[in-house]
Amino acid sequence: MNNQSHKNIRVVCAQAIFNVLEEGQSLSATLTTLNHKIVDKDKALVQEICFGVMRVLPELNFYIHTLMSKVLTGKNRILHDLLLVGIYQILYTRIPAHAAVGETVNAVNTLKKTQLKGVVNGVLREFLRQQTSLQQQFTQDSKQQNQQTLHPSWLLTRLKQAYPKQWQAIVNANNQKPPMWLRVNLNQHLVSEYQQLLAKDDIESETFADIPSAIRLITPVNVAKLPDFAKGAVTVQDLSAQYAAYLLAPQNGEQILDMCAAPGGKTTHILEVAPKAQVLAVDIEPSRVKRIHENLTRLNLHAEVKVGDGLTPELWCEGQQFDRILLDAPCSATGVIRRHPDIKWLRRDSDIMQLTELQYAILTKIWVYLKTGGTLVYATCSILPDENKLQIERFLHENTSAKLQGEIKQFLPTENGGDGFFYAVLKKV
Structure with missing residues (x-):
C-alpha cells in the first residue's frame, strides 16, 4: 500500500x-x-x-x-x-x-x-x-x-506602475510560503490565555497590536493540533482579513448583510463581535455556501444563509434594508498569491477590466439596500488600484449619497504580516 x-x-x-x-x-x-x-x-x-x-x-x-x-x-x-x-x-x-x-x-x-x-x-x-x-x-x-x-509579465507591468518603489517587495512576499494567522474567539478566551494553551502544546506564537484577536504561529501546524479548534476557540484567518469586522463595527440588534460571504470567516467574525446582530450571509456558489454552514456550526453561531447573486439582490433580499453591509467583492485575488500561487497562471490581463465592471455593478446594486445613515465596507483581496482606489473614487463621484469614512486602507502582502487587502468604509447620507 x-x-x-x-x-x-x-x-x-x-x-x-x-x-x-x-x-x-x-x-x-x-x-x-x-x-x-x-x-x-x-x-x-x-x-x-x-x-x-x-x-x-x-x-x-x-x-x-x-x-x-x-x-x-x-x-x-x-x-x-x-x-x-x-x-x-x-x-x-x-x-x-x-x-x-x-x-x-x-x-x-x-x-x-x-x-x-x-x-x-x-x-x-x-x-x-x-x-x-x-x-x-x-x-x-x-x-x-x-x-x-x-510572475507573468502583465502582472509585473501593473505592479511596477502601481507601486514603483514597492513592487519588488510585493513580488518577494508573493514568492514566500504564507504565514499562518489565527483569530481567537474572544467570547471564549483572551488572546493571552489562548497563547498559553498553544505554548503547552509547544506551539510558538506572537500577537499583533492593531488587531486584538490576531495571533501568528511561528511555524504553521495542522488545524487538528490547535487547542479547542473543534469547539470554536479559534479560526484560521489572515491578519488583513481580520480588519473587515472591526471596520464594519457591527452592533447587537442590527440588520447586517455579508455579501459574497463564503467560506464564512468574516460572517463568523461579525457574530463574534456582535452575537445578537441579525446577519444574512449570501454567496453565489452553492458548494461554498456549505462551508458557511460548517463554520457557523463549529463556532455555535447563527446567521441566515442564502445562495444569491450580488447582481440580482431583488431575487433574494425581499426588500430588506440593512444597517451595515460588508461587500467582499469578487476580485483578481492578486493580494493572496502566496496562498494561491496558481492565480499567477490562471488570471489574464483582460480579466481585470471584466472584474472592475462586475465589482462596480454589484456595489451599485447592493447600495440600494443600505439604510440611510448605514455603513458599507467595500473589501477586496486585490492590490490593483483599478479594483480598489479607482473603483471607490468613481463610486463617490457618481453617488452623492455616499461619503467616505476615514481613509481607504490598501494593505500589501508582507513576509510575516498579512495578505494584500483593500478596504473602504462608505456612509450613506
Whole structure:
C-alpha cells in the first residue's frame, strides 16, 4: 500500500497541475476533487508539491525546455506536468534525488504512457547531472527576461506602475510560503490565555497590536493540533482579513448583510463581535455556501444563509434594508498569491477590466439596500488600484449619497504580516 500510494501521489500531483494549467481550474478546487485518491499521511506532501510547482513554475519550465528538444503536447502533455513534479521534488523537498526520480518514472506506468518512460527518466537524470550549471543559466537568462520574479509579465507591468518603489517587495512576499494567522474567539478566551494553551502544546506564537484577536504561529501546524479548534476557540484567518469586522463595527440588534460571504470567516467574525446582530450571509456558489454552514456550526453561531447573486439582490433580499453591509467583492485575488500561487497562471490581463465592471455593478446594486445613515465596507483581496482606489473614487463621484469614512486602507502582502487587502468604509447620507 505504501509504495502504491507514493507512486500514485506523483500521478495525483501531475493531474492536479494539468487541471490548473490546461483546464483552467483553481488548484484548491482540483485538489478537493482528487482528495479521495490520497491517503491522509500523503496529503501534506501533495499540497507541498502542487503549490510549490505553481510558485516556481517559470523556473521548472526553463529546465524542461532547455533539456528537451521537443515539447510534450496533446495527450502526452500530462508527462510535462509529471516532469514539473519530478524536478520540484529534487530542488525543493527533502526527498532523496534517486527516490524522487524513481517514483516519478514509476508514475509513467500508472499514467499508461510506458512508451515514454525512457524520455521522463532521461530528462530527470540529465537534470541531476547538469543541475548546477542549469541553475546558473536560469539566473543569468531570467535576469534579462524578468523571469526570476516568477510572475507573468502583465502582472509585473501593473505592479511596477502601481507601486514603483514597492513592487519588488510585493513580488518577494508573493514568492514566500504564507504565514499562518489565527483569530481567537474572544467570547471564549483572551488572546493571552489562548497563547498559553498553544505554548503547552509547544506551539510558538506572537500577537499583533492593531488587531486584538490576531495571533501568528511561528511555524504553521495542522488545524487538528490547535487547542479547542473543534469547539470554536479559534479560526484560521489572515491578519488583513481580520480588519473587515472591526471596520464594519457591527452592533447587537442590527440588520447586517455579508455579501459574497463564503467560506464564512468574516460572517463568523461579525457574530463574534456582535452575537445578537441579525446577519444574512449570501454567496453565489452553492458548494461554498456549505462551508458557511460548517463554520457557523463549529463556532455555535447563527446567521441566515442564502445562495444569491450580488447582481440580482431583488431575487433574494425581499426588500430588506440593512444597517451595515460588508461587500467582499469578487476580485483578481492578486493580494493572496502566496496562498494561491496558481492565480499567477490562471488570471489574464483582460480579466481585470471584466472584474472592475462586475465589482462596480454589484456595489451599485447592493447600495440600494443600505439604510440611510448605514455603513458599507467595500473589501477586496486585490492590490490593483483599478479594483480598489479607482473603483471607490468613481463610486463617490457618481453617488452623492455616499461619503467616505476615514481613509481607504490598501494593505500589501508582507513576509510575516498579512495578505494584500483593500478596504473602504462608505456612509450613506
